[in-house]
Amino acid sequence: MTTRHDDDEILAAARAGFLEEADELLSQFEQCLLGLETDPHDAEVINAAFRAAHTIKGTAGLFGCDAVVGFTHEVETLLEAVRAGHLAVDEPLIAALLQSRDQMERLLDEVRAGRSDTPDPELDAISRDLGAQLRTLLGLEAPAQQAHAPGAGTAAAAAPVGGSWQISLRFRLDALRNGLDPLSFIRYLATLGTVEHVATLDERVPGLDALDAEDCHLGFELRFASDDADRAMIEQVFEFLIDDCDLTILEPDAPAARWDALLRQRCGDDDAARARLLATWAAQGVALPMRGAPAAAAGAALERPANVEAAATGEPPAPQIERRAADPAERRRNEPERRAGSKDRRGDDTRFLRVSADKLDRLIDLIGELVIAGSGAQLVAQREASPAFLEAAQRIHDLVQEARDGALSLRMVPIGETFARFQRVVRDVSKGLGKDVELEITGGDTELDKSMVEAIADPLMHLVRNSLDHGIESAEDRQLTGKSPRGRLALNAYHESGLIVIEVSDDGRGLPRERILAKAIERGLVSADQPMTDAEVNQLIFAPGFSTAEKVTDLSGRGVGMDVVKRNIDSLRGQIHIASTPGAGTTMQIRLPLTLAIIDGFLTTVGEVHYVVPLEGVVECIETPPACKADDGRLSGCFDLRGEVLPYVDLRRAFRQDGERPARQSMLLVRTPTGKVGLLVDRLLGEHQTVLKPLGRVFQHLPGIAGSTVLGSGEVALVLDLPSLVGHAAISHAALRRQGHAGLRPATA
Known part of the structure; x- marks a missing residue:
């Protein structure tokens, strides 16, 4: 029996998982937007950006994060207009979406800090301003665009906005087993309007002797009212339920044929079940569109097959959300199959586990102590000079070494995710400086210790910003020297002799040797008659407070930054070297050990x-x-x-x-x-x-x-x-x- 404390822990763990996943989705969303700047017509990238925003909105709704849901809905609506071809991708649209991405991150930080129940007025104001900006980009076509949500058919496009909808929902047995909470989707639906009535149907629940606690036998009949929600928006609420439920949505003015079809779909030839469902609808205030017939006559009318009634009236049959999902790849393009539809695969659907970093660090510490203990055992074996003892100690040594390598590999992560963050930095900084700079990334799959990835991010940021500000010239200056107007900044990583090498290179003006040397002599760092190689001169820029900038900018010129870079890299037992050619560019090379443990x-x-x-x-x-x-x-x-x-x-x-x-x-x-x-x-x-x-x-x-x-x-x-x-x-x-x-x-x- 679970306690309230257990429930709170489970909810807190789920919430932490949501926030971690949201961070990954925001990163994916940003990469998609930056990719659209290069190729505005890439439909797959547009779809990926939409899916990322939609997943954030949907999951945030499950946890009651209304501010995140409300603002992300504005972003999602704009992206849907782009997907439908009603809006062209241009620089103002990308800039607005990137600002929106940052706002989504700030709103999620509020959730992370536990302040989502008391929204920050300043953040609310930013959300309203950005929302208005997004709606301005949409123009007057926004309502029409919403009708083009994925899977919305002809009937959906013509569905009215406003009034009370009937939502008939029956969960399948595996819904709970697959991590779905029925009530969370109903709570999320309430963010689009008002859930007027909820009827929980439990007639499918078996007796205790046949009850499996992991099976879901529930059904719901919902009466939902909204002034602006259309079929597409309602369907999106239940998009992640498509494989785990049977869902039918009837619009406010649905004709009799659709109610006929729904009743037959739910009850078949079971008169008692039909009577119960009709009573449920009546209790919810549903006025069945039976041309004024009394309830008894309505029951008789419902005996007729739905397709006969539809043929007589010319009305199409009731649309069902599961039938519109013709393309599973569009719905879960990057998600593997969760199950085969039966319980015998419960143990095969887990491929990854989220493990606390503290537990992983503890494991590394224990492996380290095991290494020390293994060394001690070998020393004792050597002193005892026992062949059997020596053989056993050597076997232990080999196993410990294998366990060590396996444990360390758990902390190894590709550096590509860190590199990818700089696409946004390069875009924003270069535009702020009035420069056109292209970022090239190679070696993103090169792995190193996660703790080092986090520690190296800051020094890399300094080096990238320095290259953009000091290294790469303006387009006019580049053309005067015969270069392409577009500058090039490259990030590269590779392994070499048990080390990881990270290079930040540009094709800019290079380091000014004479200015660096003159500044160093002026500050007394070197004497005027001291002979120095180019490498020694280049290393002078890492002196505290050293700068050759003629003016101070928001990016650099204060003489701080490069000394911090050197200090941080030294703390990681690494080295940094500089190779520079005047007029051709500079390469900063960082060499680090693969692990610190x-x-x-x-x-x-x-x-x-x-x-x-x-x-x-x-x-x-x-x-x-x-x-x-x-x-x-x-x-x-x-x-x-x-x-x-x-x-x-x-x-x-x-x-x-x-x-x-x-x-x-x-x-x-x-x-x-x-x-x-x-x-x-x-x-x-x-x-x-x-x-x-x-x-x-x-x-x-x-x-x-x-x-x-x-x-x-x-x-x-x-x-x-x-x-x-x-x-x-x-x-x-x-x-x-x-x-x-x-x-x-x-x-x-």
């Missing part, structure tokens, strides 16, 4: 401290070159590896570890964004699954350290941040060189 690492030691190097960056392990063996106090230097001169960093010096240096050390060759670098360590311990733990606040400022992990022995190991470590070593030697001390000196093996 569990990584494959290579375990080393320096003194008594363990260090883990991300395995995707390891190239090879070599014996320490002779040139690196001299203990002359240098933090780093260079060595010759098979004819290639490479830099190295002495980790003992880098982390200021005292103690006697071992007689034999090793060199770990790693790959960084600037090239290959050698790391001088005491011992190489091999591959190690690493559960990355964040550093506490006290240690977050330490350069070269990305986090920590717990080894199977219970000891703590530090995870190296290779780009930060190499950069810190270079900065340290630059400072020593300026002070006249020994710096980076090449040495040969």
Whole structure:
């Protein structure tokens, strides 16, 4: 037996599901509108936009979100006019619909915040203004257009508006099992007018011994009055019920033949059932159109077959909503078949589950602890030197690794959804700047950790807006330099060596090297006589407060943004690089690890401290070159590896570890964004699954350290941040060189 508390929890979960689905539908709606700007005559895109708006309206009605229903109905009506061919798709119409999409989002946010019962007057005013704007676009043809709703036939188009309608509804057995609440549709119907009478018919409910709680045996006879609703609008209320009910709608002036047909359809030859239904109609105030015949005569008249009466009067038979649904693909184009019509398929119709992100995070944490415990078991097995124990531990290790990969894949999502958000940004910003810019998206199916997708959205926004404002020129300037008037902004993503690479590129003017350098010298960031490569100059734009803009705009010029981008990417253990060609464009490349939770690492030691190097960056392990063996106090230097001169960093010096240096050390060759670098360590311990733990606040400022992990022995190991470590070593030697001390000196093996 469910309690009121259980019901509240179920309703809250359903409401949360509705809001999540509404967010997805709003995103789909926006993509459709942006697609219509490119191809205004794409009927499929128009239909997809209509379906998204209609689904939001219908589901919002089930939860009593009247403000959402009322405003979205205005949007839906305008889109129906476009579908019917009465309105052309142009820029004012797209702009109005995009504003309406934003308003729908704001109204849904009110529902999410629990303020839907006390509407915001300011939001109401916006809804009224936008609604008036949409009706202005409709012109005087709006009422006629509503008659062209999907499935409305000739009789529907001619149906009158206003008066009392008779709605005869019989649910099928699977309605409840398929998640449909009969009363919710009746409540939604009330948003279009007044439900004057509701008669619940329960004669089909079996006895308790034959009752299945999941079966629906109910029927309803509704009397519905409205001043402006037509057949199409009423049918749309029950559109999602088409496969789960038997529905007939009679207009206010329906002739006798239609009532005849409905009575025969519902009761057949059962005299008692006919009498009960006639009594129900009479109680609802229905005046049967029997040319003034008394009730007894009416009953006799109803004995005649409906098709005979229809033939005699020339009236068409009663239309039924299920017969108009000739094209299921139009109704549920993207929805798989929910059932085969029988109970034996109850277990086969679920393909996806919505899982709380907190539960998923908890699972990842448990997998991480299992990785640590598995490492501990392997250490014990090695100490015991038992072949059987070693084999069992290895089997556990393999299973844990498989479980780890499976758990991490649950959090992997394609980045394409994030990329798609920028279509609207590019459209609005470029129009605001008076520029014509085309957005190209590639690699949208590239996956990375969901937490990283959310964290990277903000830096990408800064980069996109910067490219639009500073990078891409106006159409006039582009034509003067021989370019196409339309600018190009591209977003691309791909995997490379265990990393995800995201690129934001444009074909604009490129970075002004001389202006950047002059500004940096003016601010004292670099000295005037300091030689710098193009890559080093480009990195100066990430300095806090740095800007070369000649004037401040709403988009940029205040010197904030790029330093935030760099800081956010650093916090994700990523790097950002810039490639720019004057007059040809700029590419910002972001390189990120695929996940922040569990990584494959290579375990080393320096003194008594363990260090883990991300395995995707390891190239090879070599014996320490002779040139690196001299203990002359240098933090780093260079060595010759098979004819290639490479830099190295002495980790003992880098982390200021005292103690006697071992007689034999090793060199770990790693790959960084600037090239290959050698790391001088005491011992190489091999591959190690690493559960990355964040550093506490006290240690977050330490350069070269990305986090920590717990080894199977219970000891703590530090995870190296290779780009930060190499950069810190270079900065340290630059400072020593300026002070006249020994710096980076090449040495040969």
